[in-house]
Amino acid sequence: xxxxxxxxxxxxxxxxxxxxxxxxxxxxxxxxxxxxxxxxxxxxxxxxxxxxxxxxxxxxxxxxxxxxxxxxxxxxxxxxxxxxxxxxxxxxxxxxxxxxxxxxxxxxxxxxxxxxxxxxxxxxxxxxxxxxxxxxxxxxxxxxxxxxxxxxxxxxxxxxxxxxxxxxxxxxxxxxxxxxxxxxxxxxxxxxxxxxxxxxxxxxxxxxxxxxxxxxxxxxxxxxxxxxxxxxxxxxxxxxxxxxxxxxxxxxxxxxxxxxxxxxxxxxxxxxxxxxxxxxxxxxxxx
Numbered sequence: 111x112x113x114x115x116x117x118x119x120x121x122x123x124x125x126x127x128x129x130x131x132x133x134x135x136x137x138x139x140x141x142x143x144x145x146x147x148x149x150x151x152x153x154x155x156x157x158x159x160x161x162x163x164x165x166x167x168x169x170x171x172x173x174x175x176x177x178x179x180x181x182x183x184x185x186x187x188x189x190x191x192x193x194x195x196x197x198x199x200x201x202x203x204x205x206x207x208x209x210x211x212x213x214x215x216x217x218x219x220x221x222x223x224x225x226x227x228x229x230x231x232x233x234x235x236x237x238x239x240x241x242x243x244x245x246x247x248x249x250x251x252x253x254x255x256x257x258x259x260x261x262x263x264x265x266x267x268x269x270x271x272x273x274x275x276x277x278x279x280x281x282x283x284x285x286x287x288x289x290x291x292x293x294x295x296x297x298x299x300x301x302x303x304x305x306x307x308x309x310x311x312x313x314x315x316x317x318x319x320x321x322x323x324x325x326x327x328x329x330x331x332x333x334x335x336x337x338x339x340x341x342x343x344x345x346x347x348x349x350x351x352x353x354x355x356x357x358x359x360x361x362x363x364x365x366x367x368x369x370x371x372x373x374x375x376x377x378x379x380x381x382x383x384x385x386x387x388x389x390x391x392x393x394x395x396x397x
Contacts, residue, residue: 118150118173125174128374138173139268148172149238154182154208158238160231166266166273171204181340182208183376184393185312188338192216193311196298196337198251198324201228201275203235203244205314210242218243218307224250224293225260225277251315252295253323262290278318280350297327310335319347322358332365339367339394343386359383359392366397 117137125134146163150172153159161168170177189195189212197206200221210219221244223229229248236244252258263276277290302310310331315321321341325332339362343355359369360383370378370393371385378393 121173122175134174138169141173142169142267154211157207157211157242158235159204159207160234160238164272167202167204167275176204176208178205178208180372180374180376181205181314181391184340184372184378185209185212186376188312188393189213189217194307194309195219196310196313197221198298198314199223199316199318200232200246201316203232205316206232206244207235207239207242209312209314210239210244213311214241214243218245220245220247220307222247222249222251224248224295225291227291228274228277247301249294249296249301250317250320251298251301251324251327252320253297253327255296255300257292258295259289260291260293262288276318278320278347278350280319280347282350298324299328299330302331307335310337312338312340314340316342319344319351322348322351322353322361325358325361329365332362336396338396339392340372341392341394342389343392344389345386346388355386356383359386362394367394368397369394 121134121137124130141163144164147160148163149158149160151158159171161172163169163172167177176182185208189209191213193213194217195209195213197219200206200223206219206221221232223232223246233246236242258279260277260279261281264272264274265276266272315324317324341358343358345355348355369381371381372391372393373379
């Protein structure tokens with residue numbers, strides 16, 4: 111345990127370079143078995159974050175410095191103090207805290223997380239960062255307000271770490287799924303009409319197949335606020351929900367958005383509907 115902080119620093123350094131990333135991954139693999147809770151104190155440049163080394167996302171944050179490091183580089187470009195961010199599918203709070211660090215002290219992040227077990231981890235991480243301007247909304251976003259059953263899917267990665275972040279409204283997504291919880295859903299338009307935010311500058315959407323529904327339920331907000339969007343576009347989850355990945359871009363193209371695939375180190379590549387691969391995070395920029 112005495113050597114572990116040094117080992118973590120080494121893994122973070124190795125992960126920075128394409129030629130040595132496999133060595134960093136080997137370190138993560140050797141420590142991915144058996145739940146072990148750790149609190150890091152240098153998350154995203156100085157925040158605190160509680161992780162489980164046997165968790166897929168948590169182990170990436172601990173050993174590599176983050177799970178969404180490429181996205182963090184994009185947030186550096188599109189966010190500034192005073193902005194307002196909506197995080198649909200906040201999970202344990204990594205992106206919400208990254209966004210909060212960039213919009214503080216005068217901005218705000220609204221973190222939508224409907225699953226109670228994951229929300230407790232999210233709130234635990236927020237408690238470690240009391241100055242972070244984040245409000246947790248115990249609901250999911252969709253195209254209509256309703257209750258729905260969410261299905262769990264705990265799949266282990268190649269290192270043996272379990273990914274708890276794959277819960278979906280669609281049980282037919284690949285993998286063994288079980289009914290996990292009945293959750294409350296609202297729409298972003300309804301939430302905005304009730305809370306009247308002065309601005310919405312960025313919406314991040316990662317909701318395992320519900321992405322298109324979230325966008326349809328935010329049509330007025332997209333028109334009124336013209337936010338940037340970061341959307342996970344994944345073929346398997348889209349098809350499980352009954353649409354294609356192209357449908358997301360087609361919907362947004364009609365609202366005059368341009369699209370960029372987020373690549374390593376936050377590099378952006380302009381794409382069109384026909385350029386979609388099986389999985390990508392897409393930055394959507396209003397004209």
